Structure formats: C-alpha cells, structure tokens
Amino acid sequence: MEKYKKIRVVGRGAFGIVHLCLRKADQKLVIIKQIPVEQMTKDERLAAQNECQVLKLLNHPNIIEYYENFLEDKALMIAMEYAPGGTLAEYIQKRCNSLLDEDTILHFFVQILLALHHVHNKLILHRDLKTQNILLDKHQMIVKIGDFGISKILSSKSKAYTVVGTPCYISPELCEGKPYNQKSDIWALGCVLYELASLKRAFEAANLPALVLKIMSGTFAPISDRYSPELRQLILSMLNLDPSKRPQLNDIMAHPICIPALLNLYSDIGSVKMRVEKPLAAMPAATRGRPAGRIPSARSRGGRVGYSAGKPGIPPPLSSVYTWGSGIGTPLRLPMLNTEVVQVSAGRTQKAGVTKSGRIIMWEAPPIGAGASSLPGSIEHSQPQFISRFLEGQSGVTIKHVSCGDLFTACLTDRGIIMTFGSGSNGCLGHGNFNDVTQPKIVEALLGYEIVHVSCGASHVLAVSNEKEVFSWGRGDNGRLGLGNQESHNSPQQVVIPHEYEPQKVVCGIDSSMILTMGNQILACGSNRFNKLGLDQISAANEPPPENQVEEAYTFTPVQSAPLNQEAILYADVGTSHSAVVTDGQVFTWGKGARGRLGRRDEGTGVPKMVQLDESHPYTVTSVACCHGNTLLAVKPGIEDVSV
Numbered sequence: 076m077e078k079y080k081k082i083r084v085v086g087r088g089a090f091g092i093v094h095l096c097l098r099k100a101d102q103k104l105v106i107i108k109q110i111p112v113e114q115m116t117k118d119e120r121l122a123a124q125n126e127c128q129v130l131k132l133l134n135h136p137n138i139i140e141y142y143e144n145f146l147e148d149k150a151l152m153i154a155m156e157y158a159p160g161g162t163l164a165e166y167i168q169k170r171c172n173s174l175l176d177e178d179t180i181l182h183f184f185v186q187i188l189l190a191l192h193h194v195h196n197k198l199i200l201h202r203d204l205k206t207q208n209i210l211l212d213k214h215q216m217i218v219k220i221g222d223f224g225i226s227k228i229l230s231s232k233s234k235a236y237t238v239v240g241t242p243c244y245i246s247p248e249l250c251e252g253k254p255y256n257q258k259s260d261i262w263a264l265g266c267v268l269y270e271l272a273s274l275k276r277a278f279e280a281a282n283l284p285a286l287v288l289k290i291m292s293g294t295f296a297p298i299s300d301r302y303s304p305e306l307r308q309l310i311l312s313m314l315n316l317d318p319s320k321r322p323q324l325n326d327i328m329a330h331p332i333c334i335p336a337l338l339n340l341y342s343d344i345g346s347v348k349m350r351v352e353k354p355l356a357a358m359p360a361a362t363r364g365r366p367a368g369r370i371p372s373a374r375s376r377g378g379r380v381g382y383s384a385g386k387p388g389i390p391p392p393l394s395s396v397y398t399w400g401s402g403i404g405t406p407l408r409l410p411m412l413n414t415e416v417v418q419v420s421a422g423r424t425q426k427a428g429v430t431k432s433g434r435i436i437m438w439e440a441p442p443i444g445a446g447a448s449s450l451p452g453s454i455e456h457s458q459p460q461f462i463s464r465f466l467e468g469q470s471g472v473t474i475k476h477v478s479c480g481d482l483f484t485a486c487l488t489d490r491g492i493i494m495t496f497g498s499g500s501n502g503c504l505g506h507g508n509f510n511d512v513t514q515p516k517i518v519e520a521l522l523g524y525e526i527v528h529v530s531c532g533a534s535h536v537l538a539v540s541n542e543k544e545v546f547s548w549g550r551g552d553n554g555r556l557g558l559g560n561q562e563s564h565n566s567p568q569q570v571v572i573p574h575e576y577e578p579q580k581v582v583c584g585i586d587s588s589m590i591l592t593m594g595n596q597i598l599a600c601g602s603n604r605f606n607k608l609g610l611d612q613i614s615a616a617n618e619p620p621p622e623n624q625v626e627e628a629y630t631f632t633p634v635q636s637a638p639l640n641q642e643a644i645l646y647a648d649v650g651t652s653h654s655a656v657v658t659d660g661q662v663f664t665w666g667k668g669a670r671g672r673l674g675r676r677d678e679g680t681g682v683p684k685m686v687q688l689d690e691s692h693p694y695t696v697t698s699v700a701c702c703h704g705n706t707l708l709a710v711k712p713g714i715e716d717v718s719v
Contacts, residue, residue, distance in 0.1 A: 665684065
C-alpha cells in the first residue's frame with residue numbers, strides 16, 4: 076500500500092472490505108477491494124482469481140477499469156477505477172415516484188448494452204448484472220458495469236451450469252437448473268431496463284419460492300403508458316420465458332429505438348478514452364528484458380555459510396552470503412543488511428535471498444557510473460562490487476522461498492501464492508504477456524491453488540500445489556515444460572502426471588525439468604543430452620546401445636537408469652550436461668564429466684555412479700546443486716542452503 080493512501084471504507088461484503096484510496100503518484104481516487112487470503116477457501120480464491128482475470132480481459136469505457144493487484148497484510152488487494160456517482164440502484168431509489176423520461180432511460184441503457192456486448196465478445200458471462208453493479212460517474216451521465224466476481228469465462232460455446240446471481244434477476248432457465256448462457260445475461264438486462272422504466276423490480280416476492288414462481292410465470296406489471304410501444308416491446312422481448320426467442324445483443328443494438336440513443340451517446344459524450352497499456356518504467360540494467368537467445372553456460376552461485384569473527388568490538392553479522400563464478404574467481408562476501416538469510420538463489424544476473432522474517436533481499440551491481448570515477452594510476456577493484464536492498468512492494472507479505480531464473484525471479488509466500496518480477500521475455504513471469512515487471516506481481520492464474528514449491532530454470536518455471544498438481548510455463552523447446560510438445564506458454568499450464576505419482580518438489584534446469592515425488596522417485600522431461608535425466612535404460616555400468624538412448628522427452632517420464640530407478644531419491648538437481656542426486660547416505664552423479672564436475676576421476680558417462688565423500692567426519696547431505704561445470708553439496712553442520 077506504499078503507493079496508496081486509505082481514505083475511508085465504502086463497503087463490506089462476503090469476500091472482504093472495499094476501500095476508497097488516493098493514488099499518491101497522480102492524486103487520483105481509486106477503489107481497492109481487500110480480500111483476506113488467510114481465511115479464504117479454495118472456492119473463494121478461485122472467485123478472486125476469476126475477478127482479476129476477467130477485469131484484465133475487459134477494456135471498455137463503460138466497464139470499471141482494472142489497475143493492478145498485490146498482496147498486503149495477508150490479503151489480496153485489487154485496485155480498480157472509482158465511480159463517484161454511486162450505483163444505478165441508488166440513483167433509481169432517489170427518484171421516488173418521479174419517472175425518468177424515455178431519452179434518459181435509453182441513454183443509460185445503450186451504455187450498458189455496449190458494455191455487455193464487449194463482455195460477451197470476450198466469451199465472458201457476467202452472471203450478476205443488476206442495478207447495484209452498475210455505477211455512475213460524478214456527473215451521473217456515464218454508466219460503468221462492475222463486480223465481475225462470479226463471471227464465467229467460456230473456453231468455447233459451452234454453457235455454465237452453476238446457479239449464481241441475485242435472485243430477482245435470475246432467468247427462468249436458471250430457476251429450472253438448465254444451462255446458463257448469454258441469453259440469461261439478456262434476461263437480466265431486460266430486468267435492468269424494466270427497473271429504469273418503472274423504478275421498481277420486475278420480479279419481487281416475500282420469499283424465494285414465491286419469487287421463483289413469479290419468474291417462471293413471466294408475469295410483471297406493465298410499464299407506464301407515457302413510454303413508447305417500442306420500449307414496452309423491447310422489454311417484453313428480453314423477458315421472454317423462452318431463451319431462444321430473446322433477441323441477440325446485435326439485434327438490440329440495431330433496434331430502431333436504440334439507434335438514435337447510440338448516435339446521441341457518441342455525439343454528446345464523445346469517444347471516452349479506453350485503457351492503453353502503459354510502458355513500464357525503466358528497469359535496472361540487471362532486470363531489463365532482452366531478446367530470447369542461447370542461454371550462457373556460466374551462472375553465478377551463492378551460499379550461506381557460518382559467520383566470521385569480524386572486527387573487534389563489532390558484533391558479527393546475523394548471516395553471511397558468498398558468491399563466486401562468472402568472473403568472480405574466489406568467494407566474494409556480499410554486503411548484508413541487518414538480517415538473517417535462510418535461503419538463497421541465483422540466476423545469470425539475479426541474486427536473491429529470503430530472510431528469517433520472510434522478506435526478500437536482493438544483491439545487484441551498482442548502476443553504471445555510480446561511485447567515484449577512476450583516476451590515472453589508481454588500482455581497480457579486483458572483484459565486482461554489489462549493493463544489497465530489500466525488495467519493494469512486499470509490505471505485509473511473508474516470503475518462504477525464492478527462485479531465480481535468467482533475468483527474472485519467482486517468490487512463494489507462506490500462503491501458497493506465487494509472485495514474479497523481472498524480464499517478461501519468454502513469458503517466464505506467467506502473467507499472460509511478455510511485459511517486464513519491476514515489483515513482485517501475483518501470478519493470477521494460480522490464485523485458486525495453494526502452491527508449495529516453485530523452481531525457475533533459465534527460461535521456464537515449474538510449480539506444484541498442495542493437491543499434487545503441477546504447472547509449467549515459459550520456453551517449451553526440448554519439451555522442458557512436460558506438456559507433450561515444444562510450445563511455449565506465457566501463463567501457467569497444468570501438466571498431466573501419471574496418476575500413480577504424487578509430485579512433491581520440482582527442479583528446473585537449463586533445458587530440462589525434474590519432479591521429485593512423495594515416494595522419493597524422479598520424473599523428468601526435456602533434453603536428455605549425456606543421459607543427464609537418467610532416461611536411458613541402463614542395467615549395467617556401461618553406456619546404453621544407441622537404440623535405447625533418449626534424446627528428448629516431451630512428457631514427464633520415470634527415470635530408467637539403474638540404480639536411480641531403484642533407490643529412494645531425497646534431493647536432485649540437473650545442470651547443463653550433468654546431474655546429481657542424494658539418496659539415503661549416498662550421492663550419485665552422471666553425465667558429461669569434463670573438469671571433474673562429477674566428483675570422480677573418470678571423465679564420466681551417462682551411467683550414474685556413486686561419489687566417494689570424505690568419511691573422516693560425520694555429516695548429513697541436506698541438498699545438492701548443479702550448474703554448467705560444478706556440483707555443490709550442502710551438509711550438516713555449517714551450510715544451510717546453497718544455490719547455483
């Protein structure tokens with residue numbers, strides 16, 4: 076909420092609180108709907124996710140504009156346009172018995188008509204159209220449809236079956252439990268037009284059974300004789316008990332009574348500006364989007380180690396983080412804020428950590444030109460310098476895990492919500508577009524799921540939910556997304572996993588992916604170069620014949636190489652051309668073995684072999700990490716977390 080100032084509460088509902096706020100950047104009044112995530116059921120999360128998705132799809136001057144959403148104090152905050160003129164229901168109530176003239180009725184009606192036409196063209200059903208959800212501008216001349224919390228996005232010409240909506244506006248077919256389609260929205264539109272003409276609802280009763288009987292009979296009081304027969308006939312046609320006999324929206328727009336009102340709308344009010352995608356503010360060099368291309372082989376690494384004694388009289392830091400690689404020849408201690416880091420991750424440019432209190436700390440190279448200029452004869456720093464900062468836009472949100480990709484980062488909150496930021500190239504942010512984002516933004520498509528683990532590759536992401544569902548997005552070449560093809564996606568796609576496996580954690584490499592299951596097994600997909608995924612059928616300690624070698628796997632496949640297909644796998648990671656796993660007390664590596672990356676003297680093959688570790692001290696391996704040419708193990712005691 077750093078960007079907004081709360082003014083007052085303007086509404087309370089079943090899902091949360093509605094605040095009127097001032098946007099500090101331009102002093103504009105906005106509405107922020109606060110939906111507490113902590114108490115939300117999965118259905119309520121889906122409803123909140125649905126409203127965000129629907130509002131983002133809509134762009135019309137007669138529909139409330141969606142600005143953004145973010146997490147604050149364990150609640151989902153949805154920022155949207157403020158309509159200061161109140162609701163159409165309030166406007167009608169204030170008229171008492173003073174009927175509106177027909178021109179005013181049609182002036183309001185055609186705006187609602189245009190908005191609903193835009194909604195239906197996007198294959199969306201509103202399902203709760205009523206005068207309480209129609210808002211007015213400060214001059215009470217422009218109407219805007221709002222509250223899309225229970226709208227239905229249709230993937231095809233299918234129909235919705237869920238009984239939803241306000242009882243006074245539901246259609247006869249919905250009363251009978253029949254499918255809901257666009258014609259049910261037209262029934263509700265007819266109810267709104269009737270209400271404008273009569274200042275009362277078409278169907279009202281003391282209880283729900285009596286109301287249903289009235290709706291099913293289709294009988295309602297006629298409107299005043301002061302109105303034209305054409306208006307009366309239009310209402311009757313929209314409130315026809317037979318959905319097939321109700322007019323289409325195009326037919327209503329072409330109705331002789333509506334054409335003059337539409338022409339007057341454009342000549343009197345003019346063309347109201349529609350929402351235009353604004354370019355994002357300039358991003359730091361480290362996170363600016365770049366065209367997709369070959370992924371560089373070298374990647375930075377970082378690790379948390381025990382703290383040093385420090386200078387006399389100065390207390391030691393709460394924790395220390397080191398990085399090396401990509402031009403940094405020896406471990407470089409990164410600058411620390413006064414905090415304790417419990418988990419770290421690094422990509423090609425990003426370096427991030429999670430603090431004990433659940434905040435994200437970032438380490439970045441200083442801007443070009445920052446600091447003192449070099450003087451003739453001066454000695455340059457032998458290693459790059461970094462600055463540390465806490466990530467902005469995270470107020471009131473507790474992060475439990477962070478994962479860095481190539482120019483982008485994903486973080487997982489303690490409530491199972493994924494937020495991403497950085498470069499939008501390759502669609503790795505999962506927001507349904509390729510836009511860059513400077514501050515953490517919720518992956519809205521996953522709001523209906525409680526995510527328990529997330530992993531970023533160089534250009535793709537995998538996530539797993541508490542109900543063992545797996546989602547993937549980003550670049551799809553080599554089949555790394557596990558979707559059965561090589562297509563890329565800029566929003567999460569659910570992955571089909573064989574029913575006998577229960578995913579627990581996910582691992583993303585450069586061009587491949589792994590899933591660790593509840594039964595300590597591995598499923599893998601993507602490039603199997605050098606058999607780094609263990610998909611070749613190996614029964615002895617030798618290379619498999621060519622006919623048994625798997626080059627690429629487009630779906631998640633159980634490992635085939637012994638002994639991986641027999642051992643219980645606790646931890647695993649995959650690099651550019653090799654992999655490593657940890658079993659109960661043993662470490663296996665395989666793949667291309669140049670430069671000793673497998674921890675063995677041989678050059679390595681695609682055959683998994685055990686690594687002989689120093690047994691002079693007792694230890695427990697807690698994690699393993701692979702990158703282009705290195706393998707790291709984290710053991711107890713000492714190191715808590717490493718990332719490469």
